[in-house]
Amino acid sequence: MKILDFISYALNSLKERKVRAILTILGIVVGPATIISINSMVLGYSHTIISQISNFLSPYDIIVTPTGRGLPLSQYLILQLETIPGVKMVIPFYSFPALIRTPNGYEGATVFAVNINQLKIAAPAISLSSGYFPGAEVSYEASIGYQLGNPQGGYSPIRPNQVIQTIIFYNGNNFSKTFLVTGVLNEYGSFLGVDIDKSIIVPLSFGQSISSSYSGAIIIVNSLGEVNEVANEIKQKFGNSLDIVVAEEFIQLIDNTLQSLNGLLVSAGATSFIVSFMGVTTTMFTTVVERTKEIGILRALGFTKFDVLTMFLVEASVMGFIGSIIGLALGSVVALILTQEHFGLGFSFLKGLSVSPIYSPTFMLLVLIFSTMLSVIAALGPAYNASRLDPNKALRYE
Template sequence: MNVLEAFTFALKALRDRKVRSALTIIGIMIGPAAIVGITSLTGGYGAQISSQLLKLGTNTILVTPSGSYTLTQKDVQIISSMPDVAGAYPFYDVPAYINTPAGRETVSVVAIDLQGLVKTLPGLQLQSGSLPPPTEAAEAVLGYYVANPQNSQMPKYTVGDVVHLNVITPQGTVSKSFLVSGVFQEVGPTFIANLDQSIFVPLAAGRALTGNSYYTGIMVYVSSSSAINATETRIKDVYGDNVQALSTQMGISVANSIIGFLNMLLVSAAGVSLLVAFVGVTTTMYTSVVERTREIGVLKALGFSNGEVVYMFLAESMVMGLLGGLAGLALGVGVAYALTDLVPTMGRGFGGPGGSSGFSLGHVSPAFSPTTMALTLVLSVVIGLVAGLIPAYRAAKMDPVVALRYE
């Protein structure tokens, strides 16, 4: 019996038992579908997070205070004097909101040296207008979603408009108006803040709003990406636990670690369904052997060897594994695209464009790995093969005389 004959027998056997075969194949396809759907989804979001973080540049370190420690101009001078530091830009981050016909639109007012900000974050580019001078405390540059809110009932802003804010300061809520001098392009979510939902003003405006001499944080621009780790170490050596220093490279590393762990956890859970598929194939093959006892007896009486009988039943279980794996890959692709539409909808509850300043899970394209898909298909076939071993061995060991008498 050659390979083609074995698979012809297998397909005929599956057609003779359509319902049972279909149910077994469905049981097999769930595992591959879950694995492909999960890995492609997490891969897509991993690539998106890395891409968004890289927009902040590879030479950026964000320094923020811990506990009761406060950052002052003295700290700016200390960090500026460190080797490889090309710029240290203190900033204020103040919560605020805009009253609109659709309700309050929450924003953040970021006061910083705007020339230094654009230098430090290369992904932050002007879409229109210009940056206000450092001494101009009444002009602002709007983040993309402040100027272009997703809610159609909220007002849009262009260069030359005036935006009226209610700024929440330690002294209470203060009304403040700014002339829009520019609008930034869309950046997307970052570990620093939701820049698209922020309003950027010169540093002097932040000091006037808050009345504080201490800063929310310091943006550190390092002369070379290769000096990032050394600069982080120097900052930690000087300040210890009084500050947190987070670089883009560290953010990417942490994000990849979290996504990798989540991916492993979810794939492990999906792998349980493969064990269920194994049991299903074994059960189906045992039933098939019992139902075809007389057929086995006839085949052996006609001269089929034990090896050929084993080969025939293994081909049947392998075909179920192959069909289940292929169907699972197709279903997994569909699941991945469905989830990329579903997850952003769920993520809006945690903040996003046009809403609060939280980190939004945006829409991404699934990242399909040919290697993962190929391994998943091979695993499905192997499960079918292994699950059919014992039933096939039992069929081969049948006494043809006893098999022919079976009712």
């Protein structure tokens, strides 16, 4: 018999036992659906997170923050950092926790004081949905995050030229401050634990009027090859005073962590293939028993042991292939659904961002082949038993 004859015979056999075939195929579906949904979701989240980080950091950036154990991050220390060979620019900033008054009461926010022109260099992707950034020396002007400008609950949006009232906290004290809104940022989500959409960006001069010690600084290095050298130099000179985060290493760490998570979840999901393996094995054993007389007739008509073995293996592979195809499709749809924000399964720091699952054709092909081959392997025992049946005894079987 040709392989097409075996496939045709297998399809006819499955039609005769529709209920059992459908239940077996559903068991096979679980494995590919689980693996594909997990893999495509993690790849999608990984791509979104790395892209989000890249909006605010480049591989040339080093972020330093005071440890609190040594020297404060003062202007003197900023000048010292600027003298390190390979440093192109040092961008100091302030970060203050704050409350902003809204029609619904006070809401949490973060005030960032930074040189606006330098901010555009450090984070060229940051932009406004309306208005303009505050002037460099106008300490009462501010650009606000997307959620602050577009509050939920049916309240009127805050637009440029409107005034906002805030309470700013610093060093155990708090004080009120009124800002004139000059612009509203586009939607970005969170970055390094800070919700950009609930931020208030003001000129550096505002922060300098509160404290002489900066909250941190972004160091831009001349070339990628000098990043590690500059980072090591900072550690040697100011390691006791400054915590150092190299952007490239941070991005790589996030990527490696997500890849490890993907591997762990996929490995855990792979246990679902046990369901399909047991289902196919059970179905084929039952099928062999039910078709014992049919096997005897086929052997009497000239079927060899190998033909009988092949017949059952092809039948298992057809179920495995159909189940795998359905599983791939179902897993793709599930991943698409679960990455939608309103399902609440996204990471909190990705709120407001569009996350789309990423499907790897190579990975999907491997899952298809593996799942189909697993069905064939699961059927080997029953198929071998069928091929070893004595034709005379099989014909007399009732």
